[in-house]
Amino acid sequence: MSGESAPLLRCHGVSKRFGSLVANDRIDFDVRAGEVHAIVGENGAGKSTFMNLLYGVLQPDAGTIEVRGTRVRFANCADAMRAGIGMVFQHYLLVERFTVAENVLLGRERTVRGFLDRRTASDVVREVAARYRFLIDPDARVESLGVGARQQVELLKVLERDPQIVILDEPTASLSPLEIDGLFEVVRRMRSQGRAVIFITHKLKEVMAISDRVTVLRQGKVVGKLDRADASEAILGSLMVGRDVPPQVTPVGPEPSSQPVLLVRDVVVQTDAGTPAVSEISLELKSGEVVGIAGVEGNGQVEFAEALYGMRACVSGSIVLDGADVTHAGSVARRHAGLRYISPDRQREGLVLDFDAPENMLVGNERLMRRGMVVDLAAARAQADAIARSFRIPGYTPQAPMRSYSGGTQQKFLVGRELEGGARAVIAFAPTRGVDIGAAESIYEHFKRLQAGGACILLVSYDLDEIRSLANRIVVFSKGCIVGELRTSQADDATLGRLMGGSAA
Amino acid sequence: MTMLRRLAPFMPLLAVIALSFFIVIAAKGNPIDAYSALFQGAFGSLQGIAETLTQTTVLLFAALGVAIAFRAGLFNIGAEGQLIVGALCTAVAGASLHLPKMLEVPACFAAGAIGGAFWGLIAGWLKARFGASEVITTIMLNYIAYLGANFLVAGPLRGSASAPETAQVWSTAMLSPIIPLTRLTAAFPFAILTAIVLWWWLHRTVGGFEVRTLGRSERAARYAGIPVQSVIIRTMALSGALAGLGGASDVLGLVHRFNAELSPGYGFTAIAAALLAQSNPIAAVFTSFFFGALQNGALSMQALAGVPKDLVSVITGLVIMFVAVNWFGKRVTLHGAPSADSDDLRDEPAPEPAT
Numbered sequence: 140m141s142g143e144s145a146p147l148l149r150c151h152g153v154s155k156r157f158g159s160l161v162a163n164d165r166i167d168f169d170v171r172a173g174e175v176h177a178i179v180g181e182n183g184a185g186k187s188t189f190m191n192l193l194y195g196v197l198q199p200d201a202g203t204i205e206v207r208g209t210r211v212r213f214a215n216c217a218d219a220m221r222a223g224i225g226m227v228f229q230h231y232l233l234v235e236r237f238t239v240a241e242n243v244l245l246g247r248e249r250t251v252r253g254f255l256d257r258r259t260a261s262d263v264v265r266e267v268a269a270r271y272r273f274l275i276d277p278d279a280r281v282e283s284l285g286v287g288a289r290q291q292v293e294l295l296k297v298l299e300r301d302p303q304i305v306i307l308d309e310p311t312a313s314l315s316p317l318e319i320d321g322l323f324e325v326v327r328r329m330r331s332q333g334r335a336v337i338f339i340t341h342k343l344k345e346v347m348a349i350s351d352r353v354t355v356l357r358q359g360k361v362v363g364k365l366d367r368a369d370a371s372e373a374i375l376g377s378l379m380v381g382r383d384v385p386p387q388v389t390p391v392g393p394e395p396s397s398q399p400v401l402l403v404r405d406v407v408v409q410t411d412a413g414t415p416a417v418s419e420i421s422l423e424l425k426s427g428e429v430v431g432i433a434g435v436e437g438n439g440q441v442e443f444a445e446a447l448y449g450m451r452a453c454v455s456g457s458i459v460l461d462g463a464d465v466t467h468a469g470s471v472a473r474r475h476a477g478l479r480y481i482s483p484d485r486q487r488e489g490l491v492l493d494f495d496a497p498e499n500m501l502v503g504n505e506r507l508m509r510r511g512m513v514v515d516l517a518a519a520r521a522q523a524d525a526i527a528r529s530f531r532i533p534g535y536t537p538q539a540p541m542r543s544y545s546g547g548t549q550q551k552f553l554v555g556r557e558l559e560g561g562a563r564a565v566i567a568f569a570p571t572r573g574v575d576i577g578a579a580e581s582i583y584e585h586f587k588r589l590q591a592g593g594a595c596i597l598l599v600s601y602d603l604d605e606i607r608s609l610a611n612r613i614v615v616f617s618k619g620c621i622v623g624e625l626r627t628s629q630a631d632d633a634t635l636g637r638l639m640g641g642s643a644a
Numbered sequence: 645m646t647m648l649r650r651l652a653p654f655m656p657l658l659a660v661i662a663l664s665f666f667i668v669i670a671a672k673g674n675p676i677d678a679y680s681a682l683f684q685g686a687f688g689s690l691q692g693i694a695e696t697l698t699q700t701t702v703l704l705f706a707a708l709g710v711a712i713a714f715r716a717g718l719f720n721i722g723a724e725g726q727l728i729v730g731a732l733c734t735a736v737a738g739a740s741l742h743l744p745k746m747l748e749v750p751a752c753f754a755a756g757a758i759g760g761a762f763w764g765l766i767a768g769w770l771k772a773r774f775g776a777s778e779v780i781t782t783i784m785l786n787y788i789a790y791l792g793a794n795f796l797v798a799g800p801l802r803g804s805a806s807a808p809e810t811a812q813v814w815s816t817a818m819l820s821p822i823i824p825l826t827r828l829t830a831a832f833p834f835a836i837l838t839a840i841v842l843w844w845w846l847h848r849t850v851g852g853f854e855v856r857t858l859g860r861s862e863r864a865a866r867y868a869g870i871p872v873q874s875v876i877i878r879t880m881a882l883s884g885a886l887a888g889l890g891g892a893s894d895v896l897g898l899v900h901r902f903n904a905e906l907s908p909g910y911g912f913t914a915i916a917a918a919l920l921a922q923s924n925p926i927a928a929v930f931t932s933f934f935f936g937a938l939q940n941g942a943l944s945m946q947a948l949a950g951v952p953k954d955l956v957s958v959i960t961g962l963v964i965m966f967v968a969v970n971w972f973g974k975r976v977t978l979h980g981a982p983s984a985d986s987d988d989l990r991d992e993p994a995p996e997p998a999t
Contacts, residue, residue, distance in 0.1 A: 449869065450866055450867060450869075469869050470867075470868075470869035471869040474869070480867070482867055484863070487861055487863050487864065488861070488863040488864055488866075488867045489864070489867065490864070491857055491860045491861050491864045492860075492861075493860050494856075494857075494860065498853075501853055502857060502864055502867070502868045503867060503868040503869065505850050505853045505854060505857070505868060505870075506850060506869070509850050512849045512850055512851065513848050513849055513850070514848060514849065514850055514853050516848070
């Protein structure tokens with residue numbers, strides 16, 4: 140430990156309980172000026188609770204928090220902000236119709252004699268953006284911005300207040316490699332300005348790349364405190380999980396056979412607004428094959444996946460599943476034929492959070508699991524039980540609404556449902572996003588089993604490591620077109636990054 | 645906290661009852677007198693109870709209609725209009741068809757259901773086809789129903805010399821009291837049965853599942869391959885049919901003809917009853933009973949305690965207001981409201997590491 144300067148923020152014995160669950164158990168933590176301190180842990184390890192305690196969203200049951208040596212008690216976020224703490228949330232909270240400047244200064248609008256002063260607002264935001272070398276137009280509407288730019292708006296919201304302590308909650312969750320590099324530049328600049336940065340993540344590679352110190356949480360407790368020099372991905376991984384973790388990149392599954400399962404030819408799809416989303420995409424997935432689609436978010440992947448699944452019409456082209464043309468079939472008929480879709484938005488689309496687990500087994504299967512006009516609740520219950528067993532879901536109660544489970548558990552139910560019952564072709568869209576290592580492992584295991592059974596998987600993901608570890612073959616999407624196709628062995632970061640950026644192979 | 649959560653459904657009632665105490669005092673009445681008179685009127689005699697159940701019947705049909713629409717995520721404000729159209733169709737059928745009672749009564753109920761369904765379907769179609777908000781269209785359709793019915797009974801459908809109303813229905817179309825000297829008819833058990841069947845349909849059938857899925861998440865419904873537009877239209881039709889049955893039970897059991905003033909606002913009270921029941925058909929039986937008792941007791945309250953019966957409308961309005969409150973729920977904060985993805989806030993132990 141290099142303890143030259145006194146910490147800007149120090150916590151001692153901070154605890155928080157929810158009912159019988161101890162979410163944070165006597166956590167000691169500190170962060171100094173000019174330091175990036177990463178907090179890592181699996182889902183449910185207590186990271187978010189701890190951040191919410193630091194930012195005044197929640198109040199600790201025990202323990203003390205000190206800022207610059209003075210003990211503080213935050214009744215709400217406003218108190219935390221006044222104490223010089225800023226937080227960038229994982230989920231963006233932006234007003235789509237407002238401009239960048241309006242969003243950044245929301246609640247602190249610049250006025251002249253009671254009227255909004257747009258010009259000053261733009262200037263203020265432009266000035267802050269320039270300090271961090273953001274290329275962003277303060278007068279652009281947020282709805283026109285991509286994910287990376289939206290995150291910059293969130294960052295600007297926080298940085299404009301000039302906080303001494305900045306908390307970043309899973310900031311890289313939906314960024315492309317290039318955007319992640321850009322974010323790290325910003326983090327380094329904050330560090331060199333003498334700010335304290337608290338960086339929450341479960342991606343160990345990023346921890347190694349950006350942090351000075353690491354605190355590892357497991358089941359609400361601090362199980363490790365290391366300088367980066369003493370840490371490695373393997374050490375952090377085993378601390379997080381509590382046992383040794385096999386290397387993240389598992390060997391690619393068996394070589395596929397030559398029998399095609401899913402044939403996509405010249406498929407053209409439009410966005411909701413009627414603009415082209417993907418143009419003339421052709422793909423062939425063979426039995427037992429995993430094909431990965433890499434690309435920056437918003438390059439037509441969602442529309443393409445929805446069109447394959449039958450939620451969105453194909454303007455032209457054809458989709459053939461096991462020799463049968465399903466181009467004009469609805470999603471119910473496609474499911475019946477063995478097509479499945481792990482939706483990237485489990486909370487609003489793939490699952491119904493107010494339903495219990497058995498009812499969620501019926502979502503999408505309501506016309507397949509039935510006896511006459513009556514839904515087959517017994518079959519749904521049996522399926523939910525089977526998933527709870529095979530994915531080792533602790534404390535499963537059939538009556539509990541899906542909402543009451545952690546994100547990782549929700550994802551297990553979604554994946555389990557989609558892989559059950561005669562799946563032939565699975566569109567797996569970001570299947571392990573926001574899921575801890577243990578859950579991701581068991582999801583991958585199920586993929587392998589499915590592959591061995593002769594089904595094919597189309598893996599769409601923004602996580603390149605995930606694609607590389609699972610796919611036999613990788614195609615790269617850019618602006619709705621396939622701009623490259625590679626064998627997994629050829630797919631290094633530089634090549635993929637260049638293709639994802641839009642230049643042809 | 646769990647105890648308090650269980651109480652949450654009853655909080656609007658308790659709050660409204662407490663608040664109306666002060667309203668009665670402000671109106672220079674005695675709240676104790678007012679409530680005892682109200683209670684006397686609603687439950688003080690066999691006749692009182694029977695009349696309470698009679699009021700419950702019409703309300704329950706309409707409340708079931710509003711509830712089923714809620715379950716699909718549709719806010720049907722048009723139960724009143726659907727009830728009026730249903731009642732008018734029932735009265736016309738009852739006065740023109742002349743069948744044996746075993747056929748006449750079902751035929752008249754069917755006419756009411758069809759009339760109401762048609763009125764609901766218009767709003768459903770406008771929503772599915774053009775995205776027109778059902779809140780706006782059903783409010784407008786209420787006016788069209790009320791004024792249109794007024795016109796019809798004053799002109800083309802007038803069947804009485806003394807007043808603007810339709811001709812009386814045939815005696816074979818009249819429901820007879822199941823308790824002598826009261827107005828309580830077989831429509832009451834029919835309404836209860838409808839509530840039970842509706843609950844079963846919602847929770848056990850494919851159609852009900854589709855409605856509930858749509859109500860919880862339209863995106864999930866699209867994902868599940870549910871024909872969203874068709875479900876919207878069908879649900880609005882079913883909702884209107886139920887309100888129409890309410891109108892039919894009113895005509896066949898109580899009024900025996902149609903006049904445009906036959907509903908004292910059943911369709912609006914039904915919204916409060918459905919909201920209070922959290923759109924559960926079985927709970928709607930009890931909330932309709934509550935409002936039925938209020939409506940019935942209001943007259944005694946006015947007569948005996950001198951408190952205007954309009955207090956009941958005030959109570960209805962207050963219920964709607966208080967139902968909107970999220971009792972004991974998480975406080976809504978602009979900044980840093982814990983999102984559904986922040987797993988640590990869930991009542992679940994951290995997952996055991998897989999072995």
